[in-house]
Amino acid sequence: PSGKTLTPAQRSEFFRLYARHFRGVAGALQAIASMPDFNRQMEELHAAAQRVVDANAQYSELTFAADQARSDGEPARYAALRQQMEAKGKQYQQAVIAREQSRVAFVQRLKATADARYLDDDSLLYAASWIERRVHGNPDKIAAAGQAANLFRDLAGQFEAAEKAVSSGASS
Numbered sequence: 001p002s003g004k005t006l007t008p009a010q011r012s013e014f015f016r017l018y019a020r021h022f023r024g025v026a027g028a029l030q031a032i033a034s035m036p037d038f039n040r041q042m043e044e045l046h047a048a049a050q051r052v053v054d055a056n057a058q059y060s061e062l063t064f065a066a067d068q069a070r071s072d073g074e075p076a077r078y079a080a081l082r083q084q085m086e087a088k089g090k091q092y093q094q095a096v097i098a099r100e101q102s103r104v105a106f107v108q109r110l111k112a113t114a115d116a117r118y119l120d121d122d123s124l125l126y127a128a129s130w131i132e133r134r135v136h137g138n139p140d141k142i143a144a145a146g147q148a149a150n151l152f153r154d155l156a157g158q159f160e161a162a163e164k165a166v167s168s169g170a171s172s
Contacts, residue, residue: 012166019159020118026152027115028127033146034113039139041106042132048099055092062088115153 006014032038066081106128107121116124135141 008166012163015159015163019156022152022156023115024118026149027113028110028119028124029145029149031110031113031116032128032131033142038142045102045106048102051095052099055095059088059092
């Protein structure tokens, strides 16, 4: 073989890291599967994100209109649009804050399942979005996330056993 083989310490670390990741995925899937209002929670996250997009679009339109008014030499219209821009800018900031608060609250609910804490917030949100796309229109399918959690938990156990075998020198 042309490649260098891993040392026992490197193999042990490999198994440990993957076991931890698989535990995190299992925890995330279990948390999602056991969340009775999962679809509503996801709808609220999407709505909060859409409010940010809408406020930003309105702010951009006002900015363009204000620039046009200034170019056209319409100081009164420009001043009025600038005032609207300031209000819309504040609304945009509030929408961003509300979106982030929604995301944090949702992630905290997932992290109530201890193993889910092995994943970072973005990974938890990604897993939730992934599951949502697959159960869309058929909430009964969410039970499959719990079954998948069991498979990932079993896989983590196998990797943990492999780590112990390498650590104890029982594996070559």
